[in-house]
Amino acid sequence: MSSLTRRLPLGTTHPTVADRIRQSGVIAAAVVALCSAAYGSGLAGGRPIPQVAGGALGPDATLLAPAVPAFAIWSVIYLGLAGYAIWQALPSQATRHRQRAAGYWVLASLLLNAAWILAVQAGLLALSVPVIALLLAVLLVAFVRLRHEPGESTADSVLLDGTVGLYLGWVMVATAADAAAWLQAAGFTGFGVAPELWAMAVIVLLAAVACALAVWDRGRLAPALATAWGLVWIAVSRVEGALPSAVVAVTALAAAVLIVMVAGAARVARGGRIRRG
Numbered sequence: 001m002s003s004l005t006r007r008l009p010l011g012t013t014h015p016t017v018a019d020r021i022r023q024s025g026v027i028a029a030a031v032v033a034l035c036s037a038a039y040g041s042g043l044a045g046g047r048p049i050p051q052v053a054g055g056a057l058g059p060d061a062t063l064l065a066p067a068v069p070a071f072a073i074w075s076v077i078y079l080g081l082a083g084y085a086i087w088q089a090l091p092s093q094a095t096r097h098r099q100r101a102a103g104y105w106v107l108a109s110l111l112l113n114a115a116w117i118l119a120v121q122a123g124l125l126a127l128s129v130p131v132i133a134l135l136l137a138v139l140l141v142a143f144v145r146l147r148h149e150p151g152e153s154t155a156d157s158v159l160l161d162g163t164v165g166l167y168l169g170w171v172m173v174a175t176a177a178d179a180a181a182w183l184q185a186a187g188f189t190g191f192g193v194a195p196e197l198w199a200m201a202v203i204v205l206l207a208a209v210a211c212a213l214a215v216w217d218r219g220r221l222a223p224a225l226a227t228a229w230g231l232v233w234i235a236v237s238r239v240e241g242a243l244p245s246a247v248v249a250v251t252a253l254a255a256a257v258l259i260v261m262v263a264g265a266a267r268v269a270r271g272g273r274i275r276r277g
Contacts, residue, residue, distance in 0.1 A: 015094040022103045023089045029110035030085035036114035037078055039121070046121050053123045053185065060242040062180040063199035063234075066173065067241065070233030073170050073226060080163030081110065087159050098149040102160065105142035109135055109167065125182040132175050139168040147217055165222025172210065172223075173230030176202050200251045203231065207255035211262040219267025228256035 039046040050058040050068060059067045084106065093099050112135040119128040142164050151157055180202070190198050210227040214220070231252045238249035 013095050015091075019094045019100070022100070022107065023094060026085050026088055026103055026107045026110070029107045029114075030081055032114050033110040034078060034082065036117045037074065040117035046117075049117075049120060052120050053125050053181070056125055056181040056185045057120060057178070059237045062177070062184050063195055063238065063243060063245055063248050064177045064180040064202060065237055065243075066177065066230055066233035067237040069236075070230055073166065073229055077163065077167050077170065080159060080166065081106075084159040084163055087155055098146070098151065098156065098160070101145040101149050102142045102164070105138055105145065106164065108138045109142065112138060125178075125185050129179050129182045132171065132178050136168075136171050136175050139164065139171055143168050143213075143217075143223070161220060162222045165220055166226040169210070169223035169226025169228075170230055172206060172227050173234070176206060177230075177234075196245055196247050199245070199248045203234070203248070203251050203255050206231070207258055210259045214259065214263035215266050217266075218270040219263050219265070221263055221267065224259050224263035228259045231256040231259070 035044070038044040040049055042048040042051075046052075049071070055061055057065065059065050087093065088099055088103060112131060116128055116131045116135060119125075119131055146161055146164060151161055180199075206227065210224060214224050217223070235249040235252040235256070237243070238245045238252070
């Protein structure tokens with residue numbers, strides 16, 4: 001009976017101090033993240049990210065830099081995070097086990113997101129890399145926790161699974177791009193290996209991780225689509241930008257297609273298992 005009580009989704013216990021801190025903290029962190037995003041976009045005193053650090057994060061700075069339109073995905077992610085922050089603050093959500101499992105991790109991701117923007121605005125690429133790596137790790141933990149705590153509503157699917165999935169998938173690509181920018185700025189020469197080979201190897205690694213994630217998560221589309229989105233815009237940048245590379249463009253485009261196909265196949269296989277069950 002006690003186990004069942006712990007697993008019921010709504011209103012099974014009175015909210016604790018930790019619940020109230022979590023709900024308030026997520027709201028505060030969302031405000032911080034949204035304000036930093038406005039600053040980092042150039043709307044509130046900062047400079048657009050492609051222009052900071054001497055252009056190190058610009059679309060033609062490295063072979064792993066996506067074209068500028070790729071960053072439009074942040075509008076969707078921030079909208080989802082804002083919606084999540086409001087939704088999780090509702091009284092009905094305070095004691096849900098799912099909110100308790102993932103809420104503090106989403107809160108941490110919002111603060112790390114803001115920290116990354118401030119780091120790159122200050123030109124501190126060497127600091128931005130561990131910050132975004134930690135952000136990626138935090139999002140992976142949140143994703144795993146949500147996987148082990150299945151949702152039961154449309155709000156769960158959109159505001160938690162969908163938002164965290166898009167966030168995770170995009171940050172995977174952003175981490176690779178940020179690390180490449182830092183290495184380039186630091187004068188890394190690739191140990192004599194051609195830059196195209198390094199870029200292709202990183203893209204293959206990204207594809208392998210994204211495909212493994214899709215299979216493990218039984219075909220949730222949000223992370224796969226976000227990663228594929230980033231890879232497609234890397235391909236576009238390598239075709240249309242000032243740093244062209246046909247082999248990197250083809251590799252990125254092929255990786256994007258593969259990720260979506262694997263996620264779709266995993267989703268179909270999941271549906272077949274459910275029907276047979």
